[in-house]
Amino acid sequence: MDYFIIVATTAAGLYFHWWLYRRIKRWIDRDLALSLAGDDQRKRIFMLQQLDRAKAEKVKRKDLPQWLQDAARQYVVKATE
Numbered sequence: 001m002d003y004f005i006i007v008a009t010t011a012a013g014l015y016f017h018w019w020l021y022r023r024i025k026r027w028i029d030r031d032l033a034l035s036l037a038g039d040d041q042r043k044r045i046f047m048l049q050q051l052d053r054a055k056a057e058k059v060k061r062k063d064l065p066q067w068l069q070d071a072a073r074q075y076v077v078k079a080t081e
Contacts, residue, residue: 025061032065036072046075 033051037043050071059067 029064033068036068043072043075047072 029051030048033047034044037047047068050068054064054067054071
């Protein structure tokens with residue numbers, strides 16, 4: 001019985017840490033996208049769409065900041081046309 005308790009609590013702890021790690025990564029990515037948008041509400045929506053697009057295209061995590069900065073620059077170009 002003692003081993004079952006140890007295994008169950010260890011598994012629950014590992015799952016919780018994995019879940020928390022994934023959640024924090026999402027928060028960081030979302031915060032990055034929104035920080036690049038500033039206070040412009042349309043650009044915030046655009047940047048969140050670009051973040052979803054980056055996930056769909058499976059952009060690597062280390063390349064995501066540059067990818068989002070490029071997307072933010074493209075928005076400025078589209079807005080000035």
